Amino acid sequence: MDTIGNQSTSSMAETKTSSPIRASTNNNVTKRLQTELMTLMMSSTPGVSAFPNNGDLLNWTATIVGPDATPYEKLTFKLSFAFPSSYPYTPPTVLFKTPIFHPNIDFSGRICLDILKDKWSAIYNIQSVLLSLQSLLGEPNNASPLNGQAAELWDKDPAEYKRLVLGRHRELTAEELAEGNM
Amino acid sequence: MDYNQSDELAQLQKLSNEYSPEAEGPLVSERISSSAITTEYANGDPVYQIKTAALPQKYSFYRTCRGDGHCGWRAVAFSYFEALQKTGSKQKFFEEETRLRSLANLFLALGHPEHVYEDFAEETYSLLRTIANTNDDGETLLATFNDYGTSMSIITHIKLLTSAWIQTHPEQFAPYVVPQTIQEYCQRSIEAANCEIENVGLSALADVLVKPAGFAVEVLYLDRSPGEEVNTYRFDLTDQHGTVLPASHTLRLLYRPGHYDILYRPEDIPQPIEQPPVFVNLTSTMSEHRPDFHGMAGRDDNLAIPGMSFAFPHQTNWAFNPLYDLPSAPVPTVSQAVPVPAYVPLPVPHQELLPPQSIPMEQPISPPVSQPQPSSIGRNGPFRPCTYEFEINHSSVSLPVFQTSQFKNSHFNVAHYNNPDFQPEAWNPNEEYKHTERSRRNRSQ
Numbered sequence: 001m002d003t004i005g006n007q008s009t010s011s012m013a014e015t016k017t018s019s020p021i022r023a024s025t026n027n028n029v030t031k032r033l034q035t036e037l038m039t040l041m042m043s044s045t046p047g048v049s050a051f052p053n054n055g056d057l058l059n060w061t062a063t064i065v066g067p068d069a070t071p072y073e074k075l076t077f078k079l080s081f082a083f084p085s086s087y088p089y090t091p092p093t094v095l096f097k098t099p100i101f102h103p104n105i106d107f108s109g110r111i112c113l114d115i116l117k118d119k120w121s122a123i124y125n126i127q128s129v130l131l132s133l134q135s136l137l138g139e140p141n142n143a144s145p146l147n148g149q150a151a152e153l154w155d156k157d158p159a160e161y162k163r164l165v166l167g168r169h170r171e172l173t174a175e176e177l178a179e180g181n182m
Numbered sequence: 183m184d185y186n187q188s189d190e191l192a193q194l195q196k197l198s199n200e201y202s203p204e205a206e207g208p209l210v211s212e213r214i215s216s217s218a219i220t221t222e223y224a225n226g227d228p229v230y231q232i233k234t235a236a237l238p239q240k241y242s243f244y245r246t247c248r249g250d251g252h253c254g255w256r257a258v259a260f261s262y263f264e265a266l267q268k269t270g271s272k273q274k275f276f277e278e279e280t281r282l283r284s285l286a287n288l289f290l291a292l293g294h295p296e297h298v299y300e301d302f303a304e305e306t307y308s309l310l311r312t313i314a315n316t317n318d319d320g321e322t323l324l325a326t327f328n329d330y331g332t333s334m335s336i337i338t339h340i341k342l343l344t345s346a347w348i349q350t351h352p353e354q355f356a357p358y359v360v361p362q363t364i365q366e367y368c369q370r371s372i373e374a375a376n377c378e379i380e381n382v383g384l385s386a387l388a389d390v391l392v393k394p395a396g397f398a399v400e401v402l403y404l405d406r407s408p409g410e411e412v413n414t415y416r417f418d419l420t421d422q423h424g425t426v427l428p429a430s431h432t433l434r435l436l437y438r439p440g441h442y443d444i445l446y447r448p449e450d451i452p453q454p455i456e457q458p459p460v461f462v463n464l465t466s467t468m469s470e471h472r473p474d475f476h477g478m479a480g481r482d483d484n485l486a487i488p489g490m491s492f493a494f495p496h497q498t499n500w501a502f503n504p505l506y507d508l509p510s511a512p513v514p515t516v517s518q519a520v521p522v523p524a525y526v527p528l529p530v531p532h533q534e535l536l537p538p539q540s541i542p543m544e545q546p547i548s549p550p551v552s553q554p555q556p557s558s559i560g561r562n563g564p565f566r567p568c569t570y571e572f573e574i575n576h577s578s579v580s581l582p583v584f585q586t587s588q589f590k591n592s593h594f595n596v597a598h599y600n601n602p603d604f605q606p607e608a609w610n611p612n613e614e615y616k617h618t619e620r621s622r623r624n625r626s627q
Binding site for chain 1: 294297298299301302330331332334335338342369370373374375376
């Protein structure tokens with residue numbers, strides 16, 4: 001409770017300085033992300049995890065394990081989260097770092113998911129995004145694909161689909177991981 | 183259509199989808215004259231010209247809200263806090279915090295875990311407490327709402343409240359959101375971070391936030407519909423039978439397609455207390471500032487204390503003792519001063535006990551009666567101590583003013599030690615008792 005009181009007093013003081021919005025926004029983002037980190041560490045959710053890169057709270061690396069009974073079963077995927085200073089009022093930028101074959105994810109790892117765009121809400125958090133992405137792996141939205149081939153094969157040829165998933169998937173090299181940690 | 187062209191169109195479509203005008207201006211602006219709206223449309227559509235021309239007469243001021251997709255939510259939230267502050271009751275803030283905290287039950291009913299909303303809600307509670315303990319003209323509130331993080335937290339909180347209210351009252355709102363379900367609608371049009379308030383949301387927000395606090399909401403629609411004035415829609419307080427109840431305050435929003443601002447009627451704005459001019463002809467000042475005096479007089483408790491109005495001992499001498507005994511002297515009687523109490527409402531007992539004292543105070547404010555008197559008093563008053571001062575100031579008009587509630591304790595009064603002509607006030611019990619006796623005699627006659 002004390003921290004909250006101090007926060008509001010300090011933000012009041014900052015409104016009198018020249019760039020009040022920037023200062024207090026960063027303050028709020030940091031506070032929010034710290035809370036999220038605590039929550040993630042206290043409650044371990046099977047199949048998803050996330051941690052800030054080298055102490056930079058605005059850039060995180062997350063891991064998703066492919067859900068059972070899907071072509072992605074037992075595969076792990078690394079993702080990067082970049083949080084804008086207006087987070088949680090604008091969504092984080094989320095990318096798949098591990099190469100993935102999926103109807104709604106392009107070859108650069110960009111994701112087409114409404115909650116990461118116009119349906120974003122401040123009540124979502126890293127954990128709920130990761131869980132949504134995990135379920136997206138098993139339930140693609142084939143109506144608006146980024147990867148047409150994947151959308152077509154999903155229903156038509158599950159075996160070929162699975163082959164392509166496994167063919168594209170590989171563990172990231174140490175350099176690639178480090179690159180994400182910059 | 184060949185491939186290249188459709189590709190180009192897709193590209194353009196993508197650009198157009200991603201386009202959002204750069205929102206400018208403060209999140210919530212200072213209060214400005216609404217004639218600015220008229221000016222804005224001076225060269226615009228004739229319908230707008232007519233409608234905006236009529237606007238400033240009824241709604242004298244407005245505040246702009248930044249059009250970043252949250253302006254409607256922000257306008258309601260800001261006006262809600264402003265209305266609370268206007269009530270001037272600390273207790274009211276406490277009640278509201280308690281009420282809003284109790285609304286957490288709505289979130290529980292929807293299965294939202296506490297951590298989802300508590301950070302946002304905490305900013306609302308914290309601002310309620312801050313404003314409750316702030317005694318200013320809304321500067322703190324304005325500064326807080328211009329802090330992006332804090333105001334977005336509060337907006338998110340009230341959006342979540344609205345969403346929860348709609349979802350827990352499906353029978354009321356479901357017909358308005360078809361073909362969507364209530365849940366779809368809330369997710370897409372209320373909870374989404376970047377979505378402007380719509381009618382359903384505004385109605386629910388009024389139900390959950392504004393009306394229980396005793397306020398009504400009025401939306402003025404400025405659009406191209408035919409008519410000479412903006413269309414008004416009210417969300418009134420009603421009882422269970424639909425009867426409209428009086429609201430202690432009305433939040434007013436100006437809606438232009440896609441955007442909300444805050445409007446004020448002249449009576450919504452606390453009148454600034456004008457600084458009394460320092461050395462001026464007080465006769466004219468009096469008439470100009472009459473409304474302010476009216477307001478001030480109500481607060482004055484000292485006025486009721488007998489003897490407190492004796493700011494000028496010397497004046498008392500010339501004004502009362504000799505003249506009151508002269509039957510021919512045109513001294514105003516109490517009955518002549520009767521219209522005056524509306525202006526400096528003296529308690530009735532005071533007038534009855536001390537009619538002579540009340541007369542000089544009221545002289546300047548009943549001009550038709552008192553105007554001819556200065557000369558007669560000046561000539562006839564043998565005990566008036568300073569002829570020079572009297573001549574210069576026409577002081578029978580100006581000096582007694584210093585005994586009114588507003589000036590009595592100011593340095594304009596020579597009884598005040600800061601006055602350059604400071605004269606310690608001497609209270610003469612004999613004199614006062616003599617008056618009282620005489621007034622009793624007069625009354626009994």
